[in-house]
Amino acid sequence: MFHLGLIINPLAGLGGTLALKGSDGVAEQALALGAEPQAAVRTRQALELLLPLLEQIEFLTFPGPMGADLLASMGFAHRVLAEKHAGPTSAADTRAAVQELQAAGCALLLFAGGDGTARDVCAVVREGQPVLGIPAGVKIHSGVYAISPRAAGELARQLIEGGLVRLTSGEVRDLDEQALREGRVAARWYGELTVPEPGQYMQHVKQAGMESEELVLNDLADWLSDSWEADVRYVFGPGSTLHGLAQNLGLQTTLLGVDVIENGQVIGRDLTEAQLFALVDGHPAYLLVTAIGGQGHILGRGNQQISPRVVRCIGPERLRVVATKRKLGTLAGRPLLVDSGDPQLDDSFPDAVRVWAGYKEELLYPLGYTTGESRS
Numbered sequence: 001m002f003h004l005g006l007i008i009n010p011l012a013g014l015g016g017t018l019a020l021k022g023s024d025g026v027a028e029q030a031l032a033l034g035a036e037p038q039a040a041v042r043t044r045q046a047l048e049l050l051l052p053l054l055e056q057i058e059f060l061t062f063p064g065p066m067g068a069d070l071l072a073s074m075g076f077a078h079r080v081l082a083e084k085h086a087g088p089t090s091a092a093d094t095r096a097a098v099q100e101l102q103a104a105g106c107a108l109l110l111f112a113g114g115d116g117t118a119r120d121v122c123a124v125v126r127e128g129q130p131v132l133g134i135p136a137g138v139k140i141h142s143g144v145y146a147i148s149p150r151a152a153g154e155l156a157r158q159l160i161e162g163g164l165v166r167l168t169s170g171e172v173r174d175l176d177e178q179a180l181r182e183g184r185v186a187a188r189w190y191g192e193l194t195v196p197e198p199g200q201y202m203q204h205v206k207q208a209g210m211e212s213e214e215l216v217l218n219d220l221a222d223w224l225s226d227s228w229e230a231d232v233r234y235v236f237g238p239g240s241t242l243h244g245l246a247q248n249l250g251l252q253t254t255l256l257g258v259d260v261i262e263n264g265q266v267i268g269r270d271l272t273e274a275q276l277f278a279l280v281d282g283h284p285a286y287l288l289v290t291a292i293g294g295q296g297h298i299l300g301r302g303n304q305q306i307s308p309r310v311v312r313c314i315g316p317e318r319l320r321v322v323a324t325k326r327k328l329g330t331l332a333g334r335p336l337l338v339d340s341g342d343p344q345l346d347d348s349f350p351d352a353v354r355v356w357a358g359y360k361e362e363l364l365y366p367l368g369y370t371t372g373e374s375r376s
Helices: 027-032 039-056 068-074 091-104 115-124 149-160 177-181 201-208 213-227 240-248 273-280 308-314 325-329 343-348
Strands: 002-008 057-061 077-080 108-113 131-135 165-175 187-197 233-236 259-262 265-268 285-289 297-299 319-322 336-338 352-358 361-369
Touching: 002 039, 002 091, 039 057, 039 068, 039 108, 039 131, 039 149, 057 068, 068 077, 091 108, 091 115, 108 115, 108 149, 115 131, 115 165, 115 187, 131 149, 131 187, 149 165, 149 187, 149 361, 213 240, 213 352, 233 240, 233 273, 240 285, 240 319, 259 273, 265 273, 273 308, 285 308, 308 343, 325 352, 325 361
Parallel strands: 002 057, 002 108, 057 077, 108 131, 233 285, 285 319, 297 336, 319 352, 336 361
Antiparallel strands: 165 187, 165 361, 233 259, 259 265, 352 361
16 A cells, blocks of 8 residues: 555635635634635545545545545545544644654655645654645645646656656745735745655656666766765665766775765775674664666665664665666566565555655655555
8 A cells, every 4th residue: 555644724725715815814704704615625636636546545644624534535545643623723733743644654745725734834844755735725835736736636646656756845935914914915935845746757768768877877976975964874785876876976885785985985895784783873874775677676685784773773764765767667667675574664664765866856756565565
């Protein structure tokens, strides 16, 4: 099963038809004046595109109008992560929901609302957590929403079906609604979120012919050299992709070994599991691995030095796959695979992982089991 998070702000958009210039602070007034809630309607339009994938999806969501009611009516499998409480939902509910969804490990967090909802998500979301807004509010100035509910559904569908979905940064901006009601426009920047955008790289690669691995690795080396984090240890797994990346960085690593780089220098070469664990234990680190072309394994094939305790020490969320779009294309939409030898660890990975595929180019790609069993 592919796990999607869903948060609906039931109050989003209530003030639109009544010319209230938004919904913040006026939801009760809008309802009293006869406003019809639209957030669930807009979310349904997005989720209708996922109905053909009904057997492949489980949603993680929240009680009643925050998601559970709509999912039940549409027949989607879903898990409710909190108890229902009396009264209307609030910004605090949205923020708590984001934190619970992250703890549950959802691959993509869908939220329906407007700029105020985006602000609430941005306030507590973990850096790098992929999210996508379903536009349901009065004002949508933030660059974290799809252009329409159906566009949001299409992006989610592409991801679940194994399409190459690129990640980018989207700005969260919001207007001061009270100032707007007084005839003044006062906008403010609140941060950025990691959002998917249409890549359609599979077709592009086929049309353009050969994608040069050498050029891509050179681009990735430029990106990495510009963005090394000081005093953070980067574990390079085995394989020609990561070996070539290191060479483009001017570093001598081992082709079939595991190496560690810190502050632009190799501090450990061709390490055993015990040596690797000693270097990452208690130190911030990233784990860089590549995929076996045509097969898709990223852990458990030729890199057993990266043991379950090493992965846990670094953190599954700090894993990055380095692979060209051409290599991912050899999978024909099949997921990447983990087979660490520890089923509990395998189950702790998200349903999609971040792939470095070019200069400042990240993709979100599905992750699965070697057994082909459903994840629960």
